[in-house]
Amino acid sequence: MQSSKIINYDYSVAKLFAIATIVFGIVGMVVGVWIAFQMAYPELNNLANEYGTFGRLRPLHTNIAIFGFILSGVWATWYYIGQRVLKVSMIESPFLMILGKIHFWLYLVGVVGVVVSLFMGITSSKEYAEFEWPIDIAIVVVWVIWGIGIFGLIGIRREKILYISVWYYIATFLGVAMLYLFNNMAVPTYFVTGFGDWWHSVSMYAGTNDAMVQWWYGHNAVAFIFTVPIIAMIYYFLPKESGQPIFSYKLSILSFWGLMFVYLWAGGHHLLYSTVPDWVQTMGSIFSIVLILPSWGSAINMLLTMKGEWQQLKDNPLIKFMVLASTFYMFSTIEGPIQAIKSVNALAHFTDWIPGHVHDGTLGWVGFMIIASLLHMAPRMFKREIYSKKLLESQFWIQTTGIVLYFSSMWIAGLTQGMMWRATDQYGNLAYSFIDTVNVLHPYYTIRGVGGLLYLIGFCMFAYNFYKTMTVGKEIEEEPHSTSPMAA
Amino acid sequence: MFHWLEKNPFFFAVAVFVVIAYAGIITILPDFMNSARPVVGTKPYTVLELAGRHVYIKDSCNACHSQLIRPFKSETDRYGMYSLSGEYAYDRPFLWGSKRTGPDLMRVGNYRTTDWHENHMLNPKSLVPGSIMPKYGHMFSNVADIETAYAEALTVKKVFNVPYDEIDMPKLGTFEESSKIVLAEAKMIVDDMKSPEVKAAFARGEIKEIVAIIAYMNSLK
Numbered sequence: 001m002q003s004s005k006i007i008n009y010d011y012s013v014a015k016l017f018a019i020a021t022i023v024f025g026i027v028g029m030v031v032g033v034w035i036a037f038q039m040a041y042p043e044l045n046n047l048a049n050e051y052g053t054f055g056r057l058r059p060l061h062t063n064i065a066i067f068g069f070i071l072s073g074v075w076a077t078w079y080y081i082g083q084r085v086l087k088v089s090m091i092e093s094p095f096l097m098i099l100g101k102i103h104f105w106l107y108l109v110g111v112v113g114v115v116v117s118l119f120m121g122i123t124s125s126k127e128y129a130e131f132e133w134p135i136d137i138a139i140v141v142v143w144v145i146w147g148i149g150i151f152g153l154i155g156i157r158r159e160k161i162l163y164i165s166v167w168y169y170i171a172t173f174l175g176v177a178m179l180y181l182f183n184n185m186a187v188p189t190y191f192v193t194g195f196g197d198w199w200h201s202v203s204m205y206a207g208t209n210d211a212m213v214q215w216w217y218g219h220n221a222v223a224f225i226f227t228v229p230i231i232a233m234i235y236y237f238l239p240k241e242s243g244q245p246i247f248s249y250k251l252s253i254l255s256f257w258g259l260m261f262v263y264l265w266a267g268g269h270h271l272l273y274s275t276v277p278d279w280v281q282t283m284g285s286i287f288s289i290v291l292i293l294p295s296w297g298s299a300i301n302m303l304l305t306m307k308g309e310w311q312q313l314k315d316n317p318l319i320k321f322m323v324l325a326s327t328f329y330m331f332s333t334i335e336g337p338i339q340a341i342k343s344v345n346a347l348a349h350f351t352d353w354i355p356g357h358v359h360d361g362t363l364g365w366v367g368f369m370i371i372a373s374l375l376h377m378a379p380r381m382f383k384r385e386i387y388s389k390k391l392l393e394s395q396f397w398i399q400t401t402g403i404v405l406y407f408s409s410m411w412i413a414g415l416t417q418g419m420m421w422r423a424t425d426q427y428g429n430l431a432y433s434f435i436d437t438v439n440v441l442h443p444y445y446t447i448r449g450v451g452g453l454l455y456l457i458g459f460c461m462f463a464y465n466f467y468k469t470m471t472v473g474k475e476i477e478e479e480p481h482s483t484s485p486m487a488a
Numbered sequence: 489m490f491h492w493l494e495k496n497p498f499f500f501a502v503a504v505f506v507v508i509a510y511a512g513i514i515t516i517l518p519d520f521m522n523s524a525r526p527v528v529g530t531k532p533y534t535v536l537e538l539a540g541r542h543v544y545i546k547d548s549c550n551a552c553h554s555q556l557i558r559p560f561k562s563e564t565d566r567y568g569m570y571s572l573s574g575e576y577a578y579d580r581p582f583l584w585g586s587k588r589t590g591p592d593l594m595r596v597g598n599y600r601t602t603d604w605h606e607n608h609m610l611n612p613k614s615l616v617p618g619s620i621m622p623k624y625g626h627m628f629s630n631v632a633d634i635e636t637a638y639a640e641a642l643t644v645k646k647v648f649n650v651p652y653d654e655i656d657m658p659k660l661g662t663f664e665e666s667s668k669i670v671l672a673e674a675k676m677i678v679d680d681m682k683s684p685e686v687k688a689a690f691a692r693g694e695i696k697e698i699v700a701i702i703a704y705m706n707s708l709k
Binding site: 038039042045046049050053054055056058059121122123124125126127151154160161162167170171174175178182187189190192193194195196197200202203205206207208209210211212213214216257260261263264265267268270273274275276277280283284346349350351352354355421422424429430434435438439 | 491494495497500501504505507508509511512515516519520523524545546547548549550551552554556558559560562563565566571572573574575576577578579580581582583584585586587588589590591616617618619620621622623624625626630633635636637638639640642643644646647648663
């Protein structure tokens with residue numbers, strides 16, 4: 001680790017992405033909180049004509065949160081971690097430096113295109129793959145640029161052995177590339193016929209096949225954006241912040257290859273009791289259960305890394321964020337497999353338990369890890385102390401309360417609705433009309449909205465803290481070795 | 489165990505790709521042809537219905553409504569016969585949805601009418617007290633994009649051999665021929681509607697989004 005003193009790492013691209021992470025985080029969460037309240041108070045749908053309805057805003061929320069907030073976080077950390085674990089600075093290669101900047105600005109243009117087109121209602125309707133083909137092509141270009149950046153940096157590295165985090169970034173790059181390309185295969189209708197909107201296209205796959213490809217993508221977009229690169233973060237930042245070595249290298253190898261092997265089979269659990277072949281459904285169900293092993297492997301590896309150093313949980317809020325993140329990761333990766341059991345899925349599918357599950361993963365695991373990562377990076381990137389520990393402490397509890405409100409209300413809502421849909425009276429007739437099962441959810445939708453709002457408030461506190469760190473944090477002479485310095 | 493791989497990024501990446509790629513090949517490819525086969529009697533959408541389907545997608549109706557009836561008694565009682573794979577053979581993209589904030593719409597054409605949809609889209613609460621569905625008044629002022637729908641139908645006919653213009657199948661023809669068919673089809677729906685705005689527009693030759701989406705809803709059986 002001594003060589004970090006010799007090499008002068010360049011964080012200009014990491015800083016740009018860090019700021020993008022925070023901005024998109026706020027935007028994505030504001031839209032999320034708004035549509036959450038729309039479900040409790042439907043009048044909020046009709047304030048901006050067609051542009052303000054739940055249907056238009058929901059894809060905006062998911063896409064800004066996933067491809068704006070989380071992906072920016074992934075890239076911010078890559079442009080930080082990549083140099084440090086490969087022991088090479090971006091300054092050493094003007095080519096990679098320029099490429100990094102092009103990566104950022106082109107990505108920003110892409111995001112603008114996404115926001116405008118989704119507001120206009122230009123969408124392919126496939127979840128997390130809503131963009132039409134011109135934006136898809138732009139995304140492929142951005143992705144390839146990132147790929148050249150990764151392998152370029154690896155090509156000029158000094159440290160010959162690739163650190164665990166790099167494996168996960170490589171997997172993110174390859175996984176998303178493959179999934180995205182195949183799921184977005186479409187034929188542009190204007191270029192075949194000469195009629196209609198030039199941006200319109202029609203999917204290469206129809207019906208059941210389209211569903212299979214979509215959920216092979218949809219499930220694994222979750223894998224390769226919500227899981228794989230976030231594990232890359234925790235493998236780097238937790239040992240760094242705590243000053244503890246990784247508990248077991250063997251376990252990390254096992255978990256990595258296990259995750260790679262198992263994850264891609266599990267997409268079928270989104271299609272249980274649908275019209276896809278039974279054996280695909282069963283495979284999806286079984287592999288989802290098996291998936292507990294590699295997921296918990298990584299999480300346990302992280303928790304055991306803290307062995308003998310648990311007092312840091314009390315002293316250092318960043319450790320607190322990371323430990324709770326890996327706990328939520330364990331929670332979320334046991335909840336998912338439970339929902340993938342066929343008989344549970346019969347009840348849970350199509351209900352609010354599913355968004356509940358998604359959000360304890362994204363808010364608890366992904367969100368907390370990104371927050372902790374950026375705050376670990378801040379003192380090293382800006383050579384300043386973190387502005388306020390107190391603010392960070394209160395942020396932690398506000399956000400944790402928010403997450404608990406979110407998933408507990410969605411559990412109750414999901415199970416209630418699922419049970420009501422199937423309830424019958426003494427003669428075997430359906431006991432409730434559909435609207436009964438909607439009206440009963442009102443209190444839970446409100447609680448969920450409040451939970452989301454608390455998380456958003458916490459995130460704004462983080463944004464303020466980060467901004468203050470950047471601008472007025474106390475300057476530090478030397479790079480901190482482990483624990484990030486922070487003012488009370 | 490794998491220490492050699494961790495020093496060789498190229499082979500490492502190849503190994504990762506192989507490990508992640510073959511699950512998709514094994515789960516998706518074997519039944520691909522079988523899943524693409526239509527059930528007897530399934531027909532491709534007419535151009536007007538396709539335009540309505542585009543409105544459905546534009547406003548992300550699929551964010552809250554599913555089109556997939558699972559084989560449970562509670563679902564077949566509520567929505568009708570459970571879904572068969574071949575019924576979706578002409579659905580590009582599929583619109584199964586993943587959340588039922590509102591009810592399933594797979595066979596909504598069996599039990600709702602043009603009149604019901606017209607009132608419901610204007611103000612869902614007027615028909616379903618307590619409904620949390622937004623009002624879709626803008627569908628009464630936006631004009632449906634028939635040309636793009638025609639382009640899509642012609643594309644799937646050319647590229648995927650969807651049987652337009654065959655015996656007992658919807659007629660497509662040239663754009664002019666198709667436009668006449670679309671107007672005739674739209675007229676049947678407009679005649680059943682009350683909105684003077686929609687009727688006046690139709691008299692000018694304009695087809696509003698609401699007309700197209702009702703055509704689509706009525707076709708879901």
